[in-house]
Amino acid sequence: MSKVLAIILSPEEGISRSDRELLAAGRILADPLDGQLVAGLVGASVEESQAAEAIACGADKTYLAGDPLLVDHNSEVMLQAVEYLVQELQPQAVVFIGKTSSQEIAARLAYRLKTGCVLDCVEMSVEQSSGRLLLTKPIYGGKAVALFAASQTPAVVVLRTRTVDPAEPDEARQGDVETLSLSLDSSRVNARVVERVSEQGEGVKLEDATVIISGGRGMGGSEQFQVLEELARLLNGSVGASRAACDLGWVPASWQIGQTGKKVAPQLYVAVGISGASQHLVGMAGAKHVVAINTDPNAPIFKIAELGVVEDYKNVVPHLIEELNQRRTN
Numbered sequence: 001m002s003k004v005l006a007i008i009l010s011p012e013e014g015i016s017r018s019d020r021e022l023l024a025a026g027r028i029l030a031d032p033l034d035g036q037l038v039a040g041l042v043g044a045s046v047e048e049s050q051a052a053e054a055i056a057c058g059a060d061k062t063y064l065a066g067d068p069l070l071v072d073h074n075s076e077v078m079l080q081a082v083e084y085l086v087q088e089l090q091p092q093a094v095v096f097i098g099k100t101s102s103q104e105i106a107a108r109l110a111y112r113l114k115t116g117c118v119l120d121c122v123e124m125s126v127e128q129s130s131g132r133l134l135l136t137k138p139i140y141g142g143k144a145v146a147l148f149a150a151s152q153t154p155a156v157v158v159l160r161t162r163t164v165d166p167a168e169p170d171e172a173r174q175g176d177v178e179t180l181s182l183s184l185d186s187s188r189v190n191a192r193v194v195e196r197v198s199e200q201g202e203g204v205k206l207e208d209a210t211v212i213i214s215g216g217r218g219m220g221g222s223e224q225f226q227v228l229e230e231l232a233r234l235l236n237g238s239v240g241a242s243r244a245a246c247d248l249g250w251v252p253a254s255w256q257i258g259q260t261g262k263k264v265a266p267q268l269y270v271a272v273g274i275s276g277a278s279q280h281l282v283g284m285a286g287a288k289h290v291v292a293i294n295t296d297p298n299a300p301i302f303k304i305a306e307l308g309v310v311e312d313y314k315n316v317v318p319h320l321i322e323e324l325n326q327r328r329t330n
């Protein structure tokens with residue numbers, strides 16, 4: 001029977017929303033193949049409770065690949081564990097969800113297996129006539145889309161986050177759980193975490209936000225982002241930024257949305273002083289409604305905005321805040 005292996009890295013805090021997206025995507029491949037969706041939980045402390053969550057979210061079987069060496073996302077030993085799982089299961093596809101650690105491991109895994117790898121995949125399906133996996137990914141900074149047909153197995157795929165709706169847990173689902181005993185080579189641990197610094201974050205995480213107010217170079221400076229924070233607060237949203245604003249040091253790099261930043265899919269995305277470069281659009285392509293405020297009527301952002309305001313943001317955003325405040329008090 002064909003197997004699709006969904007790799008869930010470090011699930012210590014449970015199966016996350018993006019893991020549920022991964023499991024939903026795994027079913028998209030496993031079902032037309034009449035195959036089995038197998039979840040491989042790889043981490044320092046993987047437990048039956050996480051396996052049960054994975055099964056509730058669509059896995060037919062879950063393997064627990066735990067080892068104390070798998071702490072701190074050490075990619076070298078993570079790779080060893082994932083490779084072991086793949087060799088044991090011989091799946092038709094190995095699917096990861098798009099985090100930096102996944103991309104690193106997926107590419108190296110494909111190299112070791114001498115197979116193909118598609119990173120940043122936004123759509124996956126199975127060709128009915130041949131059973132081949134078809135994988136779509138944006139290229140040239142989102143200006144074009146490439147379709148790949150997997151000619152080797154296993155196909156190694158990293159799915160971009162927020163491109164598939166997350167699987168809803170069904171507690172009634174049943175599945176097997178098997179614990180693997182790994183023998184990892186500790187001499188391969190060549191990096192050590194010496195300190196952890198948590199970023200202070202307020203409000204909703206960008207990836208989970210339903211409203212995002214995003215600012216670009218047109219904001220003019222760091223302090224000017226305060227109006228965006230105020231607007232976001234009134235709309236229960238989060239603040240994002242273009243790379244230009246992050247590179248200028250106006251806002252933290254973790255606010256960056258785009259090709260080399262976060263991929264978001266809010267209901268409402270308000271782009272303020274952002275030109276709409278393709279590398280930015282790639283990160284917000286999942287937004288349902290886009291509003292743009294920009295002084296330049298020819299800014300590319302207006303091509304994708306549902307509502308465009310050609311105006312200096314200083315003449316628009318404060319009025320929006322005032323209006324929202326007034327509605328709150330009424």
Ligand SMILES: Cc1cc2nc3c(=O)[nH]c(=O)nc-3n(C[C@H](O)[C@H](O)[C@H](O)COP(=O)(O)OP(=O)(O)OC[C@H]3O[C@@H](n4cnc5c(N)ncnc54)[C@H](O)[C@@H]3O)c2cc1C
Pocket residue numbers: 215216217218219241242243244245256257258259260261262272273274275276277278279280283293294295296299311312313314
């Ligand atoms: C490999 C690569 C990866 C990249 N990855 C990313 C990425 O992940 N994310 C990203 O964002 N970019 C990325 N970029 C950079 C991208 O190409 C653009 O340079 C960047 O997005 C531009 O940011 P911006 O729109 O804020 O600035 P600009 O392009 O300078 O646009 C500023 C806009 O503000 C408007 N404006 C000025 N003043 C006002 C005002 N008072 N009120 C309203 N509007 C005003 C202007 O008309 C202009 O349209 C990447 C580039 C490369 C080469």
